[in-house]
Amino acid sequence: MAKPTIHQVADHAKVSITTVSRTINNPDMVEPETAERVWAAITELEYYPNGQARSLVSGRSRLLGLIVSDITNPFFPEVIKGFEDLATEQRFDILIGSTDYDPQKMALCIRRMLERRVDGVAIMTSEMDNHLIDQLARRKVPMVFLDVAVPREGISNIVVNYESGINEAVDHLAGLGHRRIGFISGPQQLKSAQIRRLAFMRSLSRYGIHVDDRLVVEGDHKVNGGLAAITQLMQLQERPTAVLASNDLTAVGAIRGIHQAGLTVPGDISVVGFDDIWLAEFTDPPLTTVRLSRTELGHQAFRALVCDNGTPHGELSVETRLVIRETTRAI
Amino acid sequence: MAKPTIHQVADHAKVSITTVSRTINNPDMVEPETAERVWAAITELEYYPNGQARSLVSGRSRLLGLIVSDITNPFFPEVIKGFEDLATEQRFDILIGSTDYDPQKMALCIRRMLERRVDGVAIMTSEMDNHLIDQLARRKVPMVFLDVAVPREGISNIVVNYESGINEAVDHLAGLGHRRIGFISGPQQLKSAQIRRLAFMRSLSRYGIHVDDRLVVEGDHKVNGGLAAITQLMQLQERPTAVLASNDLTAVGAIRGIHQAGLTVPGDISVVGFDDIWLAEFTDPPLTTVRLSRTELGHQAFRALVCDNGTPHGELSVETRLVIRETTRAI
């Protein structure tokens, strides 16, 4: 039998299809003996209920969309894993979609989610098509965003507490005697990059450290941007003694730039990254960085979509904290 | 209208549902004027056909399963991306599943794929439940594996040509004067690790270099295993002047171990990795390694599942080649 349906099972067990359905979904509504016969038939025929048919009648697909910009960005795999772990635990399947930072691909992604009738979508990217988002909202498809600008009706949001970790970092650096602390930001069109930069500025003034504009330069959240930025920073007549980067890739670029200039980390300049991607542990020297748990992020995204208590969680948060390794040292 | 069905569209356009279906699927069977009215209704109501219903009647889900062991393993994201790129291009959606190297999770994964009625599954992991694999085969679900032991009827296989790249590496090393070349293998219960080790041995003898058993030690495809292995290798009275690692993580561990021993790379020992994961470019010094294109791997996996010409491709291959960076030097 290629693909047995509920009918073959019913015939085989000499019951009606309803009884088969019931022994699967409402076991207590069927007599044990009958159930046994049905199960025997199910295993005998290797029957698997057709999910499509089930969803069609139930109106729920048990499918969750997860949209990221680029899965090869080391930030995302752990997010996905965290999301997936909870999802499969609750018998949800996941539809992934990559936007490649392209609004058009984003639109296609959402259209696919719409056609598949997903029970929720986690959107971890910023290229969003407002019109399509509206359509999801109108269909009451639960959505969750990451650090979205303006939370709306029916849209959950995960806010990352960047400041807690950045404060720790500045605290750490200040404690080591650093006063001229530079910052290499991410591309400022990115909302999250803006937030990180802001958090840094605030943290600095919180410590009464003067914020020198020349010490804040823009990178691109990639290695080369970090390298270019640190080079610029090192050309200052009063160069910083420590640098905080908006993400780990930037920090890697910075370290590389410092080495290329014949200086050492942390001997001449201390460096602190952000994110604590897997790579951070393996730079040379191992990178001191602010950890943002992507697994936790994935978990929260799932929780926002599938509310255990029945009511949707509007706003969830994820903490950050400093992980001290070996790229920071007293001045 | 929360979720308009084909019926509302039909009413709105004052035609039958059949006509709506046709203007979407067989445009030439419907008069242009009518079609226009229908399209107007579709956009007006923001109608998206229900994929579940469609699959139910067509018998094809346009869903492809992709099973990996651990998405946070830097090997996989690019594979997924390559697979996804081609898939979305042809309007397929992807269901991901992680096994976490756990046969039981693998079984659950496959069960989910079965229930979703996927049109094909790419299985990029080795924990496989033969019984469930059989069920997939019996249902004629196209499958593709990576370096599987015994290809069977209806199962495609992607063979990676490890030897081409490893030959290049040994060639390169031999050209630099190295004769005592060590190898740090992966865990030998892994099929692919065995193949890599074998390819190395063969390559060596191909160059007439004597294979000293003590120069081949087993790692675990992770950083710590590489570190432990290189430590063991360095304790030999005649230590190797160059080491080839079964994957890049292992190479990273090796470099670290060499540094910890107060030696330098490539000054004292040359190191060659395998895979060319993203990280390889950012080690210190940048890692010379054998590149295995994961994107290509993903592409091939897709092609094996969805055959353009109508007949399934039974066996596809992916090449490897040496990428020379800075961890190798003349003796």
Add this chain to the structure above:
DNA sequence: CTGTTAGCGCCTTCAA
């Protein structure tokens, strides 16, 4: 406790 009936939303004959 079990079976019969009526859809879920769509595509596909078959007639008109």
Add this chain to the structure above:
DNA sequence: TTGAAGGCGCTAACAG
């Protein structure tokens, strides 16, 4: 060119 009717596989009333 269009429409009516049947069915994809399953669940959920409603009867017995």
